[in-house]
Amino acid sequence: MHTFGYRANALVTFAVTILAVMCAMASVSDNFNTPAPTSEVKVLNINWFQKQPHGNDEVSLTLNISADLQSLFTWNTKQVFVFVAAEYATPENAFNQVSLWDGIIPTKEHAKFWIHTTNKYRFIDQGSNLRGKEFNLTLHWHVMPKTGKMFADKIVMTGYRLPEEYR
Ligand SMILES: *[C@@H]1O[C@H](CO)[C@@H](O)[C@H](O)[C@H]1NC(C)=O
Numbered sequence: 001m002h003t004f005g006y007r008a009n010a011l012v013t014f015a016v017t018i019l020a021v022m023c024a025m026a027s028v029s030d031n032f033n034t035p036a037p038t039s040e041v042k043v044l045n046i047n048w049f050q051k052q053p054h055g056n057d058e059v060s061l062t063l064n065i066s067a068d069l070q071s072l073f074t075w076n077t078k079q080v081f082v083f084v085a086a087e088y089a090t091p092e093n094a095f096n097q098v099s100l101w102d103g104i105i106p107t108k109e110h111a112k113f114w115i116h117t118t119n120k121y122r123f124i125d126q127g128s129n130l131r132g133k134e135f136n137l138t139l140h141w142h143v144m145p146k147t148g149k150m151f152a153d154k155i156v157m158t159g160y161r162l163p164e165e166y167r
């Protein structure tokens with residue numbers, strides 16, 4: 001006859017197995033979700049644009065960031081980390097990325113939003129390359145699941161340009 005301890009142990013093992021199977025199914029079913037997020041970022045104002053005393057260019061922008069990331073959320077989504085970066089090329093570096101704003105979206109209900117904001121992080125170039133510079137604003141996201149692998153993607157918005165003169 002089985003002892004109580006043995007049966008309890010078997011029950012726990014069974015429960016853990018079920019849980020493992022459910023987790024595996026959760027992360028597999030996540031792969032069938034094809035999200036279609038949208039975003040638009042408008043530069044509402046160039047607040048100021050100057051050369052720092054030691055020579056690096058810095059610009060302050062007012063942005064209207066709007067996005068609908070609701071399709072990223074499934075029942076397996078814990079939260080989504082999102083950031084907007086200015087991306088541009090200079091003679092020194094083929095790819096420069098400066099994060100301007102970020103946020104954590106806790107639920108699907110918060111995933112459709114717009115925010116009117118100045119850049120939360122400083123937009124400084126490692127040099128004096130920003131006058132007349134064409135740049136992209138890219139909305140990046142990292143989806144943190146309750147179980148399974150994290151995944152990341154982005155929307156690249158093109159066609160932005162900084163003024164020719166400091167102001
Ligand atoms: C920001 O963009 C959203 C969506 O396009 C719009 O509804 C909202 O009025 C804009 N806000 C400002 C301050 O421009």
Ligand SMILES: *[C@@H]1O[C@H](CO)[C@@H](O)[C@H](O)[C@H]1NC(C)=O
Binds near residue numbers: 087089135158
């Ligand atoms: C902006 O993004 C487009 C499309 O991904 C890319 O071809 C282009 O090189 C980027 N421009 C800059 C200035 O990084």
